[in-house]
Amino acid sequence: MSERRAAPKAPGRRGNGAGPMEVREITEEQILALLREAEAGATIEELCNLHGISNATLVKSSPGQGSFTASDADRLRHLEEENRRLRALVADLTLSNQALKSAVSKKKW
Numbered sequence: 001m002s003e004r005r006a007a008p009k010a011p012g013r014r015g016n017g018a019g020p021m022e023v024r025e026i027t028e029e030q031i032l033a034l035l036r037e038a039e040a041g042a043t044i045e046e047l048c049n050l051h052g053i054s055n056a057t058l059v060k061s062s063p064g065q066g067s068f069t070a071s072d073a074d075r076l077r078h079l080e081e082e083n084r085r086l087r088a089l090v091a092d093l094t095l096s097n098q099a100l101k102s103a104v105s106k107k108k109w
Helices: 028-039 044-051 055-061 070-106
Strands: none
Touching: 028 044, 028 070, 044 055
16 A cells, blocks of 8 residues: 655645635634724725635624623633633543542452
């Protein structure tokens, strides 16, 4: 059998169809700044073109209706971090619990 190698990725520019599009993370603060600019009168299409993102990216990652501020984004980030930490803690404790149960069941008192 011959090994299949992935073809090297060609550098591509956005929107020209010449290669893979660059994937980058967009932060809540960036989205909030875009939405503030939109409220000031710029169109979403202009803003997306200016900042190099698609309309779908902005719509998908923008907060729902209402006022979502930078402090809300900070609070959300802290809550998500705490949630990740707690999930890891629960996973660790579950693993320890299963190991103890296994050890007790093997040892016949």
